[in-house]
Amino acid sequence: MGKVNEYSVQLLEDWGDSVDIYYTQFLEVAFFLKVAATREMAVAFVKRKIPALMETEISFLIDEVTEGYRDTL
Numbered sequence: 001m002g003k004v005n006e007y008s009v010q011l012l013e014d015w016g017d018s019v020d021i022y023y024t025q026f027l028e029v030a031f032f033l034k035v036a037a038t039r040e041m042a043v044a045f046v047k048r049k050i051p052a053l054m055e056t057e058i059s060f061l062i063d064e065v066t067e068g069y070r071d072t073l
Contacts, residue, residue, distance in 0.1 A: 011057060012064055015050065019061040022049045 030037035
C-alpha cells in the first residue's frame with residue numbers, strides 16, 4: 001500500500017463517520033428548506049463543522065461515503 005493510500009485509509013478511519021453525519025445533516029436541511037444543494041455548499045457546511053480538514057479532504061470523504069449509494073443505483 002502506497003503512502004497516498006495509507007493516508008486515505010487513515011482519513012476515512014478518522015473522519016469518515018463524522019463527514020457522513022454532517023453531510024447527511026446538510027442534505028436533510030436542504031431538502032427541508034427546498035433549496036438546491038450544491039457540492040460547494042456541502043463542502044463548506046462540513047468545513048464549518050470540522051475546520052481541521054481541508055476542502056479537498058472533505059470532498060474526497062464525501063465521494064467515498066456516497067460511493068456505495070451511487071453503485072447501487
